[in-house]
Amino acid sequence: MRRTVLALGWLWLGLFLLAPLAIVVTIALSAAGEGMPPYVPPLQWSGGGLKIAVDPGPFQLVLTDPLYRHALAISLRIAFVATLGCLAIGYPMALAIARMPERRRNLLLLLVMLPFWTGFLMRINAWIGLLNDAGWIPRAIAALGLAAAPPRILYTDTAMYLGLVYAYLPFMVLPLYANLSRQDPVLREAASDLGAGPLRAFLTVTLPLSLPGVAAGCALVFIPSVGEYVIPELLGGPGAETIGRTLWSEFFDNRDWPTACALATVVLVLLLGVPALALRAARGRAA
Amino acid sequence: MGTLQGRALTALLRVEGLTVRYGAGTGAAVSGLDLTVAAGELFVLLGASGSGKTTLLRAVAGFVRPDAGRIVLDGADLSDVPPYRRPVNTMFQSYALFPHMTVAQNVAFGLRGMDRAARAARVASMLDLVSMAGFAARRPSQLSGGQQQRVALARSLAPNPRLLLLDEPLSALDRGLREQTREEIVALQRRVGTAFIVVTHDQQEALAMASRIGVMRDGRLAQVGTPAEVYERPASRFVAEFLGAANVLPARLLEASGQGTVTEVLGVPLRAAVPAPAEGVAVLAIRPERVRLLPAGAALEPNRLAGTLEGSTYEGDRLIHAVRLADGTAMRVSAPLSDGLQGARLPPGTGVVLELPPEACMVLAE
Numbered sequence: 001m002r003r004t005v006l007a008l009g010w011l012w013l014g015l016f017l018l019a020p021l022a023i024v025v026t027i028a029l030s031a032a033g034e035g036m037p038p039y040v041p042p043l044q045w046s047g048g049g050l051k052i053a054v055d056p057g058p059f060q061l062v063l064t065d066p067l068y069r070h071a072l073a074i075s076l077r078i079a080f081v082a083t084l085g086c087l088a089i090g091y092p093m094a095l096a097i098a099r100m101p102e103r104r105r106n107l108l109l110l111l112v113m114l115p116f117w118t119g120f121l122m123r124i125n126a127w128i129g130l131l132n133d134a135g136w137i138p139r140a141i142a143a144l145g146l147a148a149a150p151p152r153i154l155y156t157d158t159a160m161y162l163g164l165v166y167a168y169l170p171f172m173v174l175p176l177y178a179n180l181s182r183q184d185p186v187l188r189e190a191a192s193d194l195g196a197g198p199l200r201a202f203l204t205v206t207l208p209l210s211l212p213g214v215a216a217g218c219a220l221v222f223i224p225s226v227g228e229y230v231i232p233e234l235l236g237g238p239g240a241e242t243i244g245r246t247l248w249s250e251f252f253d254n255r256d257w258p259t260a261c262a263l264a265t266v267v268l269v270l271l272l273g274v275p276a277l278a279l280r281a282a283r284g285r286a287a
Numbered sequence: 288m289g290t291l292q293g294r295a296l297t298a299l300l301r302v303e304g305l306t307v308r309y310g311a312g313t314g315a316a317v318s319g320l321d322l323t324v325a326a327g328e329l330f331v332l333l334g335a336s337g338s339g340k341t342t343l344l345r346a347v348a349g350f351v352r353p354d355a356g357r358i359v360l361d362g363a364d365l366s367d368v369p370p371y372r373r374p375v376n377t378m379f380q381s382y383a384l385f386p387h388m389t390v391a392q393n394v395a396f397g398l399r400g401m402d403r404a405a406r407a408a409r410v411a412s413m414l415d416l417v418s419m420a421g422f423a424a425r426r427p428s429q430l431s432g433g434q435q436q437r438v439a440l441a442r443s444l445a446p447n448p449r450l451l452l453l454d455e456p457l458s459a460l461d462r463g464l465r466e467q468t469r470e471e472i473v474a475l476q477r478r479v480g481t482a483f484i485v486v487t488h489d490q491q492e493a494l495a496m497a498s499r500i501g502v503m504r505d506g507r508l509a510q511v512g513t514p515a516e517v518y519e520r521p522a523s524r525f526v527a528e529f530l531g532a533a534n535v536l537p538a539r540l541l542e543a544s545g546q547g548t549v550t551e552v553l554g555v556p557l558r559a560a561v562p563a564p565a566e567g568v569a570v571l572a573i574r575p576e577r578v579r580l581l582p583a584g585a586a587l588e589p590n591r592l593a594g595t596l597e598g599s600t601y602e603g604d605r606l607i608h609a610v611r612l613a614d615g616t617a618m619r620v621s622a623p624l625s626d627g628l629q630g631a632r633l634p635p636g637t638g639v640v641l642e643l644p645p646e647a648c649m650v651l652a653e
Contacts, residue, residue, distance in 0.1 A: 186379055186381055194376065194446065195446065197369075197371050
C-alpha cells in the first residue's frame with residue numbers, strides 16, 4: 001500500500017516535473033535553428049550514426065549578458081518588496097484571525113480565499129479599472145486633496161506592487177495563520193503572568209515561535225513573484241523588465257527557444273536555493 | 288493553623304463577593320465567593336471539575352475579569368490591574384514553558400529590571416532550589432515531565448511573588464512521582480515562606496499538603512478549614528462524601544443541645560458528640576474506619592446496629608467489610624488487618640453488630 005502511494009508520487013514527479021525539466025534543459029543546450037520547433041536537437045541520427053551537437057552558447061549568453069542579470073535583479077527586487085508588503089499586511093491579518101473566537105475564524109479564512117474563486121485575469125482587469133487615470137482610486141486621491149490632479153498610478157511600480165501584494169496575500173496569510181492558531185495560548189498567559197506586557201509577550205514569545213510560518217509564507221510569495229509575468233505586464237510600467245517578461249519576449253518575440261530555456265533553467269536553480277534555505281532556517285528554529 | 292479561621296488574621300489575599308460568568312446567559316462559574324488567605328499559608332482549593340476552582344485561580348491571576356466582587360492583595364484592589372502588573376505568579380497545569388528558550392532563559396523571563404549579574408545569580412539559586420542546577424542550558428523538550436515541573440516551579444517563584452498560584456501542579460506526573468513531588472512542594476513552600484494557593488481535584492493531595500482546605504462546589508466554597516477540621520467535622524453531607532469515604536444514614540432528630548445530639552436511626556437511638564445542624568433534614572455520617580465491628584451476640588445498646596456481613600475486600604493493610612443493615616442500607620467498615628475480629632475474615636452471611644461511637648458520629652444537613 002505504502003509502496004503504491006510512493007510510486008504514484010514518483011510517477012507524478014517524473015511525468016510533470018522531471019520530464020518537462022529534461023526537455024527544457026535539452027532545448028537550452030541546443031543551437032537555435034529555423035523551422036518548427038526553432039532549434040537543432042543536440043542528439044541526432046544522421047548518416048547511420050549518433051551526432052552530438054551540444055551548444056553551450058545559450059547558457060553562456062544568459063550567464064554573461066548584463067541584460068539577463070539586470071532582469072534577474074529587477075525580479076528579485078520586485079519579489080522582495082512584494083514579499084515584505086505581504087508580510088506587513090498578512091502578519092497582522094493572520095494574527096487577528098487566529099485570535100478570533102473559533103466560530104468566526106472559518107468565515108474570515110473563507111473571505112481571505114474568496115478572490116481565488118473568480119478568474120485571476122478578471123481581478124487584474126478590475127485593478128486596471130480602479131487604477132487608470134479616470135479610475136476611482138486616482139480620483140479619490142485628488143478629491144481628498146492629497147494631490148492636485150488625479151495621479152498617474154496605472155503602469156507604474158506602485159500599481160504593480162499593489163497587484164502583486166493583492167494577488168499573493170493569501171499565500172502569506174494561510175501558512176502564518178496555520179502557525180499562529182496552533183500556538184498554545186497558555187504560553188502568552190505565562191508571559192503575561194511573568195510580567196510581560198502585550199508588546200513584550202508578542203516580541204519574546206509569539207513572534208519567535210511564528211518564524212517557521214513567516215519563512216513558509218515568504219517562500220510561497222517570493223518564489224512565484226520572481227517569475228511573475230502577468231502582473232508586471234498588465235499593471236507595471238515599461239521599466240519593470242522582469243525575468244518573466246524577458247522570457248516571454250525571448251520565446252515569442254525572438255523565437256529564441258534555447259536562450260529562453262537556458263534562462264528558465266538558471267532561474268529555476270536559483271529559486272530552488274531559496275526554499276532550501278528557508279526550510280533549513282525553519283528547521284533550525286524548530287530544534 | 289486552626290487559629291487562622293474566623294479570626295482577625297494578617298490577610299494577604301481577600302476575595303469578596305467574587306462572581307465570574309463565561310458569556311451571557313450561562314451559569315456563574317464562581318458566584319458570590321468570599322475567601323481570605325493569610326501570608327505564608329499553603330491553601331488548597333479542592334473541588335471536582337467544573338466546581339469553579341480553576342476559574343477562581345484565573346481571576347486571582349488576572350486572566351478572567353470578575354463580573355462582580357473584588358480581589359484585594361496586600362490591601363490593594365487588583366480589579367483593574369492586568370496580569371503582568373500583579374505581584375502574583377502562576378504555575379500552569381501544562382507548565383507552559385517557552386519551548387524556544389533554554390531552562391535558564393525560562394527562569395529569567397520574569398526577572399526584568401535586574402542587572403545581568405543579579406539575574407544570573409537569581410536563576411542559579413532558583414534552579415538550585417528545585418535541584419535542576421545542571422540543566423540550565425537544556426530546552427524544555429529535552430526534559431522529563433518531572434524536570435519540566437521543577438523548572439515551571441522555579442520560573443514562577445523566581446520573581447519572588449507575594450502569592451503563588453499552582454493549577455493542578457501534580458496532575459501531569461506519574462503516580463509514583465506524585466507523592467514525592469507533593470512533599471517537595473510542601474517543603475519548598477515552608478522554606479520560601481511565600482503563600483501558595485494550590486488547585487486540585489485530589490482529596491488525598493489536599494489533605495496531605497494544605498494548611499487549610501477550601502472545598503468548592505458549584506462556584507461556592509462549601510467549607511473552609513484545616514484538613515483535620517474538614518475531614519472530621521465536615522459542614523455538610525457533600526463535604527463528608529467528597530473528602531474520604533463516609534457511611535450516610537437517614538436520621539430523625541430526637542434531641543439536640545450544645546453538648547450533643549440524639550438521633551434515631553432505624554429505631555435505635557444514636558448519640559453524637561456534636562451539635563445538630565441549624566436547619567435542614569439531618570443525616571448521620573460516619574467514616575468507615577471509625578465503625579467498630581462486633582460479633583453477632585453483642586448487646587444491642589444505643590449506638591449499635593445489627594446487620595449481615597456481605598463480603599470483605601482485602602486491601603493489603605486492611606479489610607473493607609460490606610455490611611447490610613436490617614432495612615437494606617449498605618455500610619462499609621474499614622478494619623486494619625492486625626485488629627482481632629475487626630481484621631479477621633468472616634464468611635459472608637455472618638451476623639454482626641456495628642458500633643458507631645458517639646465521638647465518631649457526624650450529624651449533617653442533607
